[in-house]
Amino acid sequence: MRRRLFAVSVAATVPLAMTGVASADHGGFTLSPTSGPAGTTLTVSDSEGQCAPPDSATDPFVGVLLFDADGEALNGNDKDLTEGGTFTVTLSVPSGTPTGTLDVAVACFEGNDEQEEPFFIFDESTFRVTAAGQAAPPAKNVPATKPKAPAPAGKGKAPAAAVKAQPKFTG
Numbered sequence: 001m002r003r004r005l006f007a008v009s010v011a012a013t014v015p016l017a018m019t020g021v022a023s024a025d026h027g028g029f030t031l032s033p034t035s036g037p038a039g040t041t042l043t044v045s046d047s048e049g050q051c052a053p054p055d056s057a058t059d060p061f062v063g064v065l066l067f068d069a070d071g072e073a074l075n076g077n078d079k080d081l082t083e084g085g086t087f088t089v090t091l092s093v094p095s096g097t098p099t100g101t102l103d104v105a106v107a108c109f110e111g112n113d114e115q116e117e118p119f120f121i122f123d124e125s126t127f128r129v130t131a132a133g134q135a136a137p138p139a140k141n142v143p144a145t146k147p148k149a150p151a152p153a154g155k156g157k158a159p160a161a162a163v164k165a166q167p168k169f170t171g
Contacts, residue, residue, distance in 0.1 A: 027048075027050045027122055027123060028122065028123050029045065029046045029050075029106050029122045030043075030044070030045045031043075031044055031104055031125045031127065033127075034126070034128065035129075036093070036127075036129070036130055037093075037131035038096060038097040038098075038129055038131065039093060039095045040092065040093045040127075041090055041091070041092045042066070042090065042091055042092070042093065042104070042127060043088060043089075043090050044064045044087075044089045044090070044106060045086075045087060045088040045089070046085070046086055046087055046122075047086050049084045050120065050122070051081055051085040051108035051122075052084055053081050053085060053108070056110060057110035058110065058111055058112050059080075059110075059111030060080065060081040060108065060109065060110055060111050061079060061081055061108070061109055061111055062078060062079055062081055062089060062107070062108050062109075063076065063077070063106070063107055063108075063118075064076060064077055064078070064089045064104065064105070064106050065104075066091060066102050066103070066104055066105075066127070067102060067104075068097075068100070068102060068103075069101065069102075074094050074097060074102065075091050075092060075093070076091065077089050077091040081108060093127065093129060096132065097132065098132050099129050099131060100128075101127070101128050102126065102127045102129060104124060104125045104126065104127055105121075105122075105124050106121070107120065107121045108120040108121075
């Protein structure tokens, strides 16, 4: 439920901040790495406590969303905030994401209700997708193992000869 709330709130707020309609930029976060192929796991963190929750917060959390150039959310994750407002969140660039630039949006919420606005929105950062994700290779046909040749005479027992008869039920 919380993730859905985050996606709705940030999806509505971030485009406003990007166009200058709302002044929502408040500082930076650490993004590592800043480029890589689709499938890369991103780590988003803030060790400075810029997202320290207010005393009124009942279930404070930080949410991170990854947007494509059209503003579509590709992936997201959230995590409880520490009392001091620090956090580390990981999320992955979905496989199959084409090369290009993605926006990384981070916002902090009090967690008091489902309709709340974030109390803190970080400046956006970007991640550059350097190579489209590759689909898993198709399964290879593994040849059946060759049956062992009958042991030569005198080197052990030869396998039983095949019988071409109807099986009998013996009980």
